[in-house]
Amino acid sequence: MLKIRFAEDVEEEQMSSVYIDAFEFKRDLNDIKRNFKIYQRLNEINRGGCLVAEHEGTIIATGCYVDYESYTWIGSVAVASKFQRKGVGTVLMLKLLDMLKGRAKSFGLDATSAGERLYKKLGFIGEYRTTVFRLPEERSNIFNIKYKVKEVENLPEWILKLDEEASGGKRSHVLKTFIENGSRLLIVHGKGYALLRGNRIGPLIAKNAKIAKAIIVKAIELGAKRLIVPEANEEAIKLMKEIGAQKRYSCLRMRLGKRRKERISFVYSIISYAKG
Template structure:
């Protein structure tokens, strides 16, 4: 895709060579992402850079989830370059790349008016919880239930569950995530009831996604048991989890010493991801991939 020039600013595809500049830009706006976090999200998708002379002044990434779904994020404009239409142009380039896909993003209140003008509407919210000073909750397992480490042969089952829970095709992103994450699943008599992943991110670690089957009304306990298991292996380490507001986990997380530090608005364009009531997502991968 050729570069596009608007006055002094050139817009071009994001490449791996741009990661150091993108990381520096995220540090400038006080985002926690490491260079490795940028590398993972770029490998999973693609995007654009806004460049003013030799300086990168804007970034934006998007991800295609199968033929019908998409998401976008990592939209940053340097503080001294804001108000010049750079963010809007980067968004327009992403939307052109995603086409008619159902597209989701997570917006700050300040960003919501722009996204509304671009055809997005509010469909929910996500609460960000984090701390290094947490207590591991005690969650009892029922007879026949056990939590074990995820093994390679579990991947197809986890892809199906993650896809049903998110409404997006996870056949590409989940195997990529499993290469950089560790995880556990909960099962009863050999049936997988849910799973959760943890990976290095930012100041420490991030938990997500967390998914549980809802059929027997035990899904909240299963999600809590999975999260508690991962927290137990991460005591005294900074841990973050982004949970959908409708999951009902925020109060429980706060009581465990993981306070809510932020809330972002979930918005969608071209419809909403299909909902499967038999599976619930209790934590997202991140605010870009959903």
């Protein structure tokens, strides 16, 4: 018997095991646990959370969401390998969409090739690819840095405005939660910002490629290794070539419902596949 229910605060260990098994990841377990913890923090303020599917008392699937007001993001959809292709993913997604449809005008997600067919059947359409790039280890071959980048502790109002203009949603609760959980905030005052979360950059929002480049260089100095670029932003793709970043893998960004009003030319990195 399959039971779909809300995840509880103490279950990130089991959810992370399902996730690692589903994606066959070698990634750091703590990193994945942190991802589920952030959803739980968002659940406390009623702006996100996770559903799990339980089979004989064991969690076998996860599916999470974040509410950005004008749209809702769906992430961390995973079914343990033994239980895949049995309809679990479809049931979980239908339950998630049904639960959220009253409050969301549209949904977005980044689909792996395994997920794409499932989401298409549910009515999602493809928008553009989002691609993981590995950054160069040294910044010494990146020239012409025109802007001064500062690290700050608090989120000023201009960042929230810029972020909303770029993403088309209200994401301050997610940005604040990341910062409270140790992410570092890099800015070019009034023009661009990024979060450095461990060795990942995301989001990186900037008014032009020169600003984005300065922030990336600073992030590399602080240990950044990767970011996820929306391929619809041609300037961002050109910048990746210029600095010698290497393409790794990509997902298809998909949506269900109304198109959100994003300004993709400002988006040099999304937050993550899990958070949009």
